[in-house]
Amino acid sequence: MAQCLRGKGGAAAVEEALRKAVPWRRAASASYHHTIQAVPRETTGPRAAARERRNGHVPAVLLTLAGAGPGEGVAHRKLLTTDRKQLSEMLKQSPYFLSTPVRLQVRAGERSTAVVHSGTVLPIKVHTDESTGNILNLVMVQADEGTMIKVNLPVVFKGEDVCPGLKKGGFLQKIRTSLVYLCPAEHIPPKIEVDLTNLDIGDRVLMNDIPVHPSLKLLSRNETMPVCKLLASKPVE
Known part of the structure; x- marks a missing residue:
């Protein structure tokens, strides 16, 4: 594969191949900074989270609220995996990341183009490593119109x-x-x-x-x- 991509146009071909392989790692655009790309996550625990981070990913959780009141709790939790590089770019672009609703697009898998969930979310917590600054976890809440x-x-x-x-x-x-x-x-x-x-x-x-x-x-x-x-x-x- 690498050999056939060498020569004239090789760099562009590699970029195109990467874009198709991992949809969320595409060229920066307006939508890139306003739509969090994610895939479902099944495994939990410290070891699974550490493995995700080593691969350049960020474990994330999407919460759906039980009601309109401030203390009515969480009705559902969806486990997701997001891309650390994209989240870092979004944090740089938005000084008010934790108070700005954004789009969320969940694909069936890392190399899939099939969208299994999309909607508006509000990032509410970002945990970072104090020594490296790397994002460790992301918590979002479903923010559809009418949700309090x-x-x-x-x-x-x-x-x-x-x-x-x-x-x-x-x-x-x-x-x-x-x-x-x-x-x-x-x-x-x-x-x-x-x-x-x-x-x-x-x-x-x-x-x-x-x-x-x-x-x-x-x-x-x-x-x-x-x-x-x-x-x-x-x-x-």
């Missing part, structure tokens, strides 16, 4: 360059870096933006001050807790 999902959304502060209080020499105390909402799958925002444009020294932004889609429900015992404060100076440690 508990999502930990990152808080992003905007308008710092024009904030009146900061221009006066004030200090922005960031109290919360994320907020938890119960969201319909079709209305999950990648982030929660806190606008500092009109804040002066002494002002604060409370959780319930932040405008979000009306279908989102803030999951907090005290919605009047501050997300940030604008202080006259940096507090003493």
Whole structure:
């Protein structure tokens, strides 16, 4: 096989052969960064997971929720295998990977083109190796339209360059870096933006001050807790 692919056009032929052999390892494209490619996985346990990782794969789990409430549990778990290289690229492309619904396409096998499952999912956990940075496991939840999902959304502060209080020499105390909402799958925002444009020294932004889609429900015992404060100076440690 290798001998017949040498010479003019050999590199392109090898790439084409690899693409056909393993459908998820195709040339980078827009869909490559927005559709997780996977195959079913039957074996579990540390040894099986280690074998998957040695082969450049990432063990993954797809959860289907039992109901619409935040604590109603999981109805079904589907074991999958995903490609580490593709997931690494997706993480680089999306700073809000864990709050952005993406497409999932499950093929019958590693060398199969038959699709056995497809739909929208939300990645909720990515475990990585602290020493190497390699992805160890991925957990996703089914995110079809109408599904209510508990999502930990990152808080992003905007308008710092024009904030009146900061221009006066004030200090922005960031109290919360994320907020938890119960969201319909079709209305999950990648982030929660806190606008500092009109804040002066002494002002604060409370959780319930932040405008979000009306279908989102803030999951907090005290919605009047501050997300940030604008202080006259940096507090003493």
